[in-house]
Amino acid sequence: MNCMAKEKKLPTMVDVARQAGVALGTVSRVVNGQQVGEEFKSKVEEAIDQLGYRYNSSGRALRTGSSKIIALIIPNTINPYFALLVHHINMELDKRDYRMLLCFTEYDKDRENEYIQLARQNRVDGIIALTYNPRLTIPGDIPFVTIDRFFSTSVPCIAADNFGGGYIAAHKLKELGCRKVAFLRTSSVITNEPAKRKDGFVSACVETELPFEIMDLDDSQPFEKMKQFLISHTDHGRLEFDGLFVGTDALAWQVIQVLRSMRIQVPEDVQVIGFDGIRMFGNQEMIVSTIVQPVREIAESSVNTVLSHHFANLPSLICLPVTYAYGGTTRE
Amino acid sequence: MNCMAKEKKLPTMVDVARQAGVALGTVSRVVNGQQVGEEFKSKVEEAIDQLGYRYNSSGRALRTGSSKIIALIIPNTINPYFALLVHHINMELDKRDYRMLLCFTEYDKDRENEYIQLARQNRVDGIIALTYNPRLTIPGDIPFVTIDRFFSTSVPCIAADNFGGGYIAAHKLKELGCRKVAFLRTSSVITNEPAKRKDGFVSACVETELPFEIMDLDDSQPFEKMKQFLISHTDHGRLEFDGLFVGTDALAWQVIQVLRSMRIQVPEDVQVIGFDGIRMFGNQEMIVSTIVQPVREIAESSVNTVLSHHFANLPSLICLPVTYAYGGTTRE
DNA sequence: TTGTATGCGTTATCAG
DNA sequence: CTGATAACGCATACAA
Numbered sequence: 266m267n268c269m270a271k272e273k274k275l276p277t278m279v280d281v282a283r284q285a286g287v288a289l290g291t292v293s294r295v296v297n298g299q300q301v302g303e304e305f306k307s308k309v310e311e312a313i314d315q316l317g318y319r320y321n322s323s324g325r326a327l328r329t330g331s332s333k334i335i336a337l338i339i340p341n342t343i344n345p346y347f348a349l350l351v352h353h354i355n356m357e358l359d360k361r362d363y364r365m366l367l368c369f370t371e372y373d374k375d376r377e378n379e380y381i382q383l384a385r386q387n388r389v390d391g392i393i394a395l396t397y398n399p400r401l402t403i404p405g406d407i408p409f410v411t412i413d414r415f416f417s418t419s420v421p422c423i424a425a426d427n428f429g430g431g432y433i434a435a436h437k438l439k440e441l442g443c444r445k446v447a448f449l450r451t452s453s454v455i456t457n458e459p460a461k462r463k464d465g466f467v468s469a470c471v472e473t474e475l476p477f478e479i480m481d482l483d484d485s486q487p488f489e490k491m492k493q494f495l496i497s498h499t500d501h502g503r504l505e506f507d508g509l510f511v512g513t514d515a516l517a518w519q520v521i522q523v524l525r526s527m528r529i530q531v532p533e534d535v536q537v538i539g540f541d542g543i544r545m546f547g548n549q550e551m552i553v554s555t556i557v558q559p560v561r562e563i564a565e566s567s568v569n570t571v572l573s574h575h576f577a578n579l580p581s582l583i584c585l586p587v588t589y590a591y592g593g594t595t596r597e
Numbered sequence: 598m599n600c601m602a603k604e605k606k607l608p609t610m611v612d613v614a615r616q617a618g619v620a621l622g623t624v625s626r627v628v629n630g631q632q633v634g635e636e637f638k639s640k641v642e643e644a645i646d647q648l649g650y651r652y653n654s655s656g657r658a659l660r661t662g663s664s665k666i667i668a669l670i671i672p673n674t675i676n677p678y679f680a681l682l683v684h685h686i687n688m689e690l691d692k693r694d695y696r697m698l699l700c701f702t703e704y705d706k707d708r709e710n711e712y713i714q715l716a717r718q719n720r721v722d723g724i725i726a727l728t729y730n731p732r733l734t735i736p737g738d739i740p741f742v743t744i745d746r747f748f749s750t751s752v753p754c755i756a757a758d759n760f761g762g763g764y765i766a767a768h769k770l771k772e773l774g775c776r777k778v779a780f781l782r783t784s785s786v787i788t789n790e791p792a793k794r795k796d797g798f799v800s801a802c803v804e805t806e807l808p809f810e811i812m813d814l815d816d817s818q819p820f821e822k823m824k825q826f827l828i829s830h831t832d833h834g835r836l837e838f839d840g841l842f843v844g845t846d847a848l849a850w851q852v853i854q855v856l857r858s859m860r861i862q863v864p865e866d867v868q869v870i871g872f873d874g875i876r877m878f879g880n881q882e883m884i885v886s887t888i889v890q891p892v893r894e895i896a897e898s899s900v901n902t903v904l905s906h907h908f909a910n911l912p913s914l915i916c917l918p919v920t921y922a923y924g925g926t927t928r929e
Numbered sequence: 930t931t932g933t934a935t936g937c938g939t940t941a942t943c944a945g
Numbered sequence: 946c947t948g949a950t951a952a953c954g955c956a957t958a959c960a961a
Binding site: 609610611621622625626628629652653655656657658659660661 | 953954955956957
């Protein structure tokens with residue numbers, strides 16, 4: 266079963282020093298892996314695990330000016346894409362012995378700014394942010410990295426190759442025999458990287474002479490607008506598109522529900538490709554055929570960038586490769 | 598657009614004091630909302646937002662001995678149930694001006710214990726843990742709360758009413774006209790609260806004279822075992838059960854995939870009820886008909902409990918009410 | 930009510 | 946190479 270520990274007050278370096286019969290500085294040097302005589306070193310080490318000593322993060326942070334904490338500002342962890350991002354970023358930070366200050370904005374613009382102040386209050390060593398506020402105040406004194414959104418050449422942005430994803434999607438639909446396709450998305454007030462999904466899609470459609478249409482869904486009533494669009498493009502129960510590329514897997518799923526209610530078969534009548542690469546329960550099959558975001562790589566790259574010491578000349582935009590994955594809503 | 602901040606070194610209380618022409622202690626008292634003369638107070642407040650001052654968390658933590666951080670030890674954020682829990686716990690902590698130290702164990706027993714040490718190193722004010730290690734070392738000097746798992750009467754455990762959930766599920770299946778039912782689950786090495794789902798189910802089956810069977814799936818090959826079980830209980834393409842209660846929504850989803858591959862219709866031939874209350878993309882419809890865990894309430898209760906000052910005589914087990922929710926895999 | 934001084938645990942500087 | 950000591954930013958006991 267379980268057993269209780271007993272110590273009442275946590276041991277400090279002073280306790281260790283006394284126990285080992287050495288000076289405070291010596292203990293510090295051992296803890297930090299600096300040059301210490303073998304004799305002393307072993308005495309200190311013995312005292313350390315005899316007392317169960319662990320350094321106090323606050324003390325160290327105060328003294329060194331480095332908290333070993335990175336703030337992650339993100340809407341929530343309910344959306345599976347965000348949840349995955351949080352997971353991988355925390356794992357990457359953990360590897361490097363950093364902690365995460367997790368800030369959920371719930372898409373609230375004021376909270377996005379407020380959390381930057383909170384991060385500063387906690388003296389974080391950097392901030393990774395996935396935000397939507399068009400007037401975000403980016404601190405000049407803290408390493409700042411954004412995901413999926415370009416601010417300026419001095420703010421590194423990490424993102425999937427959204428353009429490439431759209432491009433691949435269109436090519437795939439063509440390859441799977443589509444004759445007329447459409448792109449559906451909910452448009453954002455800000456222009457972020459995901460907006461490029463459209464550009465890549467259009468580019469490939471033009472290139473392959475695949476007729477296409479673009480539908481920007483209102484942010485307020487996306488579901489109704491999308492339904493209306495699909496119905497207005499139906500003639501005698503036949504949809505005029507045989508291929509759909511949808512901005513996100515979440516929206517693609519809703520599109521499919523609507524199609525189903527219209528008695529239009531997927532993928533027989535119309536093939537659907539989403540974007541993100543969301544898996545059922547996070548670890549089972551893809552929810553829809555999709556363009557998969559390299560979430561682990563995005564996480565790794567974000568962490569590497571924000572921890573980069575030469576924070577000057579860094580690339581201002583890093584696009585990581587996406588892949589197509591079958592998820593039952595396309596043929597084959 | 599965005600604008601850069603400029604300050605090079607963050608201002609400290611000393612800077613504020615100098616700027617306001619008052620003593621250090623006065624600034625501290627203003628910051629902490631203690632009684633200060635109006636005259637002084639406004640001078641300090643002006644200086645504060647002139648300098649953009651924010652207190653240094655490390656300094657305060659070091660001085661007060663309270664980090665205002667709670668550790669959350671949990672497998673990951675990939676599983677939607679965990680993701681939801683992380684979300685609500687962080688929101689609840691945020692409300693109370695606490696931060697979260699998020700520790701992902703990936704079900705690794707050693708990491709579960711290691712993270713408790715990390716939490717201690719960070720001088721957290723408490724730990725909320727959802728763990729599986731049968732030999733977890735529970736610290737006696739840090740408020741410790743567990744979710745979904747009972748350790749001893751001195752360790753508060755927060756959980757959904759798992760027994761009640763199983764009970765409701767069986768009753769629901771009976772009510773929906775089932776004649777013979779089964780409960781499928783992957784059994785855990787440790788006995789935790791979710792194990793009670795079976796007991797409640799059995800209890801209700803006996804009570805309502807509903808014939809039932811229990812299938813414990815091996816933790817290593819749950820999918821194969823489950824498939825085998827279903828096939829072995831099929832006679833001429835007809836499953837001998839017309840109702841299934843499954844330990845989790847994730848497993849229920851897999852069960853449904855297998856049934857589909859066996860050409861058994863859900864819910865026409867067999868109705869399926871899962872457990873957890875997972876929604877598609879976290880915010881859309883339920884993935885299957887299910888017993889919904891009150892995740893927000895579990896989060897709230899966990900936070901309240903771990904922050905409770907009178908950590909002595911606390912309830913050792915808090916079970917929160919569950920509800921049945923339709924999700925397309927039952928009739929009606 | 931406000932000012933002053935001390936110490937929380939750590940690292941770093943300097944003297945031995 | 947090791948020991949003593951100062952300083953990081955803050956809260957608080959004590960003095961004014």
